[in-house]
Amino acid sequence: MEHLINPNVRQIEISGIRKFYNLVSEIEGVLSFTIGLPDFPTPMHIKEQAIEAIENDITTYTHNAGMPELRKAISSFMDEKYSLVYDPDSEIIVTVGASQAIDITFRTILQPGDEVILPGPVYPGYEPLIKLAGAVPVYADTTATSFKMTKEVIASHMTEKTKCVVLPYPSNPTGVSLTKEELAEIAELIRGKEIFVLADEIYSELTLDRKHTSIGTMLREQSIIVNGVSKSHAMTGWRIGFLMAPGSITQHMLKVHQYNVSCASSISQMAALEAMQNGINDAVNMKEEYKHRRDYVFERLQQMGLKTVLPDGAFYFFIKVPEGFQSSLDFALELVRSKKIAVVPGSAFSAYGEGYFRFSYAVSMESLMTGLDRLEGFLKER
Structure with missing residues (x-):
């Protein structure tokens, strides 16, 4: 019966990040720098609010767009942090993570044959959703910029078929971001053209050298902003994302969202409410630690002679594979087998990621020191 499956689904592959993670997870003693998630616990005040919500039986359906009080808190948070102004009643949807926000965005705005411009390399979660909507991902090589x-x-x-431009900054996998001037x-x-901008800003609170700027402050009527509490x-694991756009757009996205997840x-919404109201600066300590780690990793990489762009957000380095390897996958496999260090081959992030590898520093300093010592030993032995 497999031949009856939707061809758009059959052609989709499991994320290269997960493939490699699953591959190396069976090797005992591996230090993993692969998965992109914070190594900090959810703040206690947020967990306590969730426990209280359970005890108070807040366990029923909410408004499809999310609890009104949460949407109001999101509106206030985004205004205070980034000068983004969205009406909580008609321009904000609470989603099941940023991933679902991206999914319902594409399913709402795309038609078969539309083109979506993506930076290459890029997080692999966009292309399958674009294809499921019948549209065409168009990768733009950013390795020279x-x-x-x-x-x-x-x-x-x-082209005349361009329907959307995706701006995922700060970036996974490169850690780079765009300045206010570049966004302007x-x-x-794009202003005045029949083109949407999807700005995936899930790492906005983890900009390390300057305050995050959203293109939504410059191109509001054409911008769709995705954010959330994950990073x-x-x-x-709480799976709460935010989708923000003009009401003329969100009224249609809400229909897709409603029939998708209700x-x-x-x-999780109650936990997110606590995060928005009383955890407005929860990221500060994390960000300081990430910056400390970033600076340490960058110094070590330079000492090893490895080429990389200094990241200014998220918690990744995207590093040029040293000479002598046929592919980024070959490099990653030899590294994990030889030194038990797991990194993600750049090929997982589109063809433009080939020749690089992603290194996540969302791990302890002890793990970073040990892992970089192993990497340095690996390079010296070749």
Whole structure:
């Protein structure tokens, strides 16, 4: 019966990140720098609020768009943090993680044959959703622009079929972000055209050298903003994302969301409410620690002679594979077998990621020191 499965689904592959993670998870004693999630616990005040919600039987369906009080808190948080102004009653949807927000966005705005411009390399979660909507992912090579989607890069890939441009910054896997000036140039390019911008800003609270700027402050009517509490409040498993756009867009997204999941978990929404109201600065300590780790890793990589762009957000390095390896996968496999260090081959992040590997520093300093010592030994032995 497999031949009856939707061809768009049959052609999709499991994420290369997960494939490699599953492959090396069976090797005993491996130090993993693969999965991108905070190594901090969810703050206690958030967990306590969730426990209280359970004890008070807040366990029923909520409004499809999310609890009104949570949407109000999200609106206030986004305004205070990023000067993003969205009406909590008509322009914010609480989703099951940022991933579902991206899914319902594409299913709402895309039609068969539409083109979506993506930076390459990029997180692998966008392409399958674009294809499931019948649209075409168009990768733009950013390896020559320090992994940034510049105005010129976007313009060179725009056609009459372009329906959306994805701006996932701070970036997974590269850790780079866009400056206010760079975003302004992109906004000017797209303004007035029948093109959406999907800004995936899930790492916005983890910008390390400057405050995050959202293109939603410059191109509001064409922008769809995705955010959430996964990275900012170490709540990956709680699965709460935020989707923000003008009401003329969200009214249609809400229909897709409603028939997809009805609503996000009531318990998780109560936890997110606490995060938005009383955890507005919960990311500060995490960010300081990430910056300390980043600086340490960058110094070690430079000492080893490895080439990388200094990341200014998230918690990743995207590093050039040293010479002598046929592919990024070959490098990663030899590294894990020889030194029991797991990194993600760059090929998991599109063809433009080939020749690189992703190294996550969302681990303890002890693990970083040990892992980088092993990496240095690996390079010296070759």
